[in-house]
Amino acid sequence: MSLASQRPQLVYLVFGAPTYHQEAQFSIASALTNLRKTPGEAIDIQVFSDDPEPYRHLPVTVHTLDAETRTQWNQPHGYHFRSKHVVLRQVLEQHELALLIDTDTFFHRSPIELFRRIAPGTLLCNAIGGHYGDDPKAPLYEALATVLRSRDLADDQMPLLNSGVMGLHCSDAALLDRSIAYMDEFYLQAKGAYTLEEFCLAVAAYRSMKVNECPDLIHHYWSRKQLFRAKIQAWLRKHGDAPLSPEAMADIPHVNAKLPRPPALQRMLYKTVSLALPEQQRQFLRELLYGCYAYPNEFDRACGSAWWDKALENVQARLGRTLTREQLMSWLQQPALRLALGKQHPSVQQHLLLKLQD
CATH class of the missing domain: 1.10.10 (Arc Repressor Mutant, subunit A)
Incomplete structure (x- = not known):
């Protein structure tokens, strides 16, 4: 494989309501602001999006997505989180290190610190949760535990992962092939469970990969979204036309993780x-x-x-x-x-x- 760039790739997949684009704009600005904490280091930022306009003031490469492409990525069941793994798999075909991050995030530290937690044989996720067997009444346990155990794919001790961050070395890209295959196979049994995507990532990584996490480096505000979105929208009203100006960067730390x-x-x-x-x-x-x-x-x-x-x-x-x-x-x-x-x-x-x- 010929790698197009040795720079680490920070990847976003953004489509739909303006709110998601606003989240992504601020996440990118926070990444670039905190990148200054690691002088001499550089990253590339790739945005796969249905609308390039929100990113016109940011130094990113935008890949414009049409509805047909997104529909194809979500097949065979129309499960839209499947596309996260498809996008990251594609980027890893051309780059050594890649990290896909959800839009509802912002950085406390340099993004370089996240990439330092990725190595061959290591998956970086947002956070490692409890174990699969902790809640036998959970829908994904009731639906899949028996079949996973019979095929020796997972047991009660499998750690559950939050995929707000997914980072891999290109040598481990096949992990995503497995997670995609599990999504396709188990979707109907799992009745399209919202968290099936990160669950299948956990199954694919179990016993075969070391897993690192990074909640100390980023804030993933999947909870209390309205409050954090209000902070971000205020920052964009003030700095949206010049998101990397000294004034905008100085305000980034004031949009903090504190409720x-x-x-x-x-x-x-x-x-x-x-x-x-x-x-x-x-x-x-x-x-x-x-x-x-x-x-x-x-x-x-x-x-x-x-x-x-x-x-x-x-x-x-x-x-x-x-x-x-x-x-x-x-x-x-x-x-x-x-x-x-x-x-x-x-x-x-x-x-x-x-x-x-x-």
């Missing part, structure tokens, strides 16, 4: 104030107040409406039903809640009523 919550003393005060409300409404008020707090970090302040959205989603989940407009209005008009929200009450009310309509 924007008021200090402990303030939270205790909110908890006390909420006692004036019926029990089922107390957490709702506290989360609304989290969104009203005047955070010193401008990107945390940008999470206000995301906290309000989360408050509504959480209370409806706890109740097991959607609030009607009338019910929500009756909650928002309670004197204790109005007093607690103060001058922000009209903004909160308007936002939540619009959210309820969506």
Whole structure:
């Protein structure tokens, strides 16, 4: 095999809603900002995307994907996560080291540090979780444990992986052939399980590969997405036209992995104030107040409406039903809640009523 480049390849697969492109833009900018921590080192960034426009200000190679190609990559079952493995397999045909990273990530350290955890015989993933047998009631255990055990492919001790990062040396590209084959074979038995892709990666790597992880090097915000997306959108509003300017790079560390919550003393005060409300409404008020707090970090302040959205989603989940407009209005008009929200009450009310309509 003739390798086109010895530089490590950082790879993104991005298509669909603008939100995913926004995530990718910030992830790339954070990678390049942190790359400065390893002077003299270089990487190439490849973006496989249905829209090249969001990346026009970034030093990346964009491979424009049409719907037909993506459909082909997802066959035979239309499982769209299959394409992650197809893309990484293709890149490894031309490059020695490649790492595919999900868009909902940003870097704490230089991306070079991730590539230093990849070597022949080693798979880099985002994180190593528990063991396959930890939850015998899990859908993928009930569906596949017997067949995997009978073929000696996996047992209860197999570690489960998070594939928000997948990094390999080209000599191990066949691992992806195996994971793709397992996805195709087990998709119907697994009833198209959302996590089948990373599960099949774990099966393919079990006993044959050393596995490294990297949660200390990146933040993968698969949880609490609304809050982190709000931070990133605020950064893009400020720096989207010049994402690698000194000012933009200086702001990258302020879009941090910390959840924007008021200090402990303030939270205790909110908890006390909420006692004036019926029990089922107390957490709702506290989360609304989290969104009203005047955070010193401008990107945390940008999470206000995301906290309000989360408050509504959480209370409806706890109740097991959607609030009607009338019910929500009756909650928002309670004197204790109005007093607690103060001058922000009209903004909160308007936002939540619009959210309820969506």
